[in-house]
Amino acid sequence: MTGARSSAIESQELKDLRAAVAALGQRHGRGHDREVLWAEAAKLGYLGVNLPEEYGGGGGGMAELSIVLEELGAAGCPLLMMVVSPAICGTVIARFGTEQQKRTWLPGLADGSRTMAFGITEPDAGSNSHRITTTARRDEETGGWILTGRKVFISGVDIADATLIVGRTEDARTGSLKPCLFIVPRDAPGFQRSQIDMELQAQEKQFELVLDEVRLPADSLVGDEDAGLLQLFAGLNPERIMTAAFAIGMGRYALARALTYARERQVWKAPIGAHQAIAHPLAQAHIELELARLMMQKAAALYDLGDDMGAGEAANMAKYAAAEACVKAVDQAVHTLGGNGLTREYGLAALITAARVARIAPVSREMILNYVSHQTLGLPKSY
Template sequence: MDLRESDEQQLLRSSVAALAGKYGHEYLMEKARTGGKTTELWAEAAEAGYLGVAVPAEYGGGGAGMIELAIVAEEIAAAGCPLLLIVVSPAIAATVIAKSGTTDQKERWLPRFADGSVRMSFAITEPDAGSNSHRITTTARRDPEGAGWRLSGTKYYISGVDETDATLVVTRMEDAASGTLRPAMFIVPNDTPGMTYQPIEMAIHSPEKQFTVFFDDALVPDDALVGGEEAGLAALFAGLNPERITVAAYTNGTARYALRRGIDYAKDRTVWSTPIGAHQAIAHPLAKAHVEVELARMATTRAAWFYDAGDHVAAGEAANIAKYAAAEAAINAVDAAVQAHGGNGMAVEYGVGTLVGAVRTARIAPVSREMILNYIAQHSLGLPRSY
């Protein structure tokens, strides 16, 4: 593994940064205040090919890997306008379909992921199950008249349903041979009769909203089942490591943005004829946060490298480590930036107080810090399972 980026990766990073820099944090906050969406940023990033960078070339994508998609997610966030739907749509949904979808599903969806003309939400969490797939109660059963599948259940904290075209829904379906329930995923267009959703009022200000989604005997055709009846867990797991890697990248970018704002303020703000950044009480927290963010970025690159190399066992551990490290680093980076600003840290115009809730969420979603530690304890350290 070489931590030095190739010329192509460096060009991708600088190009994405330049594009996102035209928008910035004020753009994001204005959309949040007015109820708007980041349509212009998404469209321009799609047109440039950035959102489809990891889609296979035969379907019109860039043919690159998770390293490149992580670069895109990080640099857009580093400009102050993180896009959660990059995690949900190109990283999870497109990867699942590319890895586990049928030929027809790939031909139908992947070219549109590649050019950004389609966006897809991902629905796994439930009110009483979180992301524990063993307790998911949303079920899929054969339509009695043979018209396809009937979905029933409730999903919770599903991102961006109001601005996506379809939702990749994790359900449980009955195994005809054993009678047991097993995981399955369906591509459900958001206008499907029987599928409804309502927003969750959030304390975080973001154009990208969260929803409770209801399936009331929603009918989908046979070809909505991703990969067929035998895909099961393999299809589900195809999206989980990319999810953690791109969340880590997105969070690293947000941390970099916060640090840049804190550092700039510490250089410019003068008290008693001295820039406040000359005082160790201001400088050391920012320096410590920088170290932590750089370590998290290296962990994220390592996880993406394992994933692209096809070592999914190593990628599983590394992706969890990266996501954990990025969340902790981002929380500390935002805290240091806010503290460096003093009272101005909580003023909207300075662009750091608005990040407090966003980075705190990274400790919780898409998998909590505690569940990552459980995973590491069990799988990396060989300790007895605690849950």
């Protein structure tokens, strides 16, 4: 469980990528320096593996990028900003950005010299994207845009060069509000951030944002003003796939620590791993992680094939399955180690909180169950 866990359904190229990233993760490990690891992963082409080759990327897709994040997580050094910068923002700009936006941002996102955060969640909107109140109106003087609103639980804004903000513009024909995406530079006047005090131990911090009459040029709008949800979900599906990869990697890391301990720890005549009360729950955790990975691979394959509808369903299921498997693996790992599972030496106690993040973000497991019951099973809505 300590090395790369390639799948029989992966091509040799993907297996080689998995092994190479696993080796990188093992060199850095749990006590890694985030900036050093980020720079090395970028130099090796892993950060931009999903971005187009003509803009400095690797020309791959979510299948490749999810492998990178999973293997780094399995080595104890996940890079959370990979979920945001290349997966969400890079994908949206590559698919819908202007030529100038692509040339401005994609090479930097690919080589790690630039990063971008993603801002969608709001204090009063929760999982209801239709209640987003961040609005963008035309600046009559410049022809650009003026953004006003608030965002919360936005990762890595302090280290990002810009944030891709989800706002809403008014449809001139119907008067209704529709979602649109805007690139907001970190130092834009009126763009304020305050760090949220989190129990979660993570190198990437969480922020609340205030957009107070932030004036942006016309070319800050990404994609078509009338595309609405199409462009938004182009970023949200990769986010779910990458969250699954993050959770699977974390679960594998915890399980590997537990297995090493169970093989070596001896209280009676045999190591504790010989006892079924220890062995069977660990075996179940492994099975559930492997099953979650299969769904993640399906979601990535569908997304890379351009099947957005199919990918949406699979990405939600993958995120749900991976989060549940991760929580179970972490809990069982802690129980396997007993008191040692709560010490800093073994590095598992912090994962008790971290594992719950995958259940909550970017969308709660309850909302995923709503999605599946409505979209897949055809059951009526209660809201």
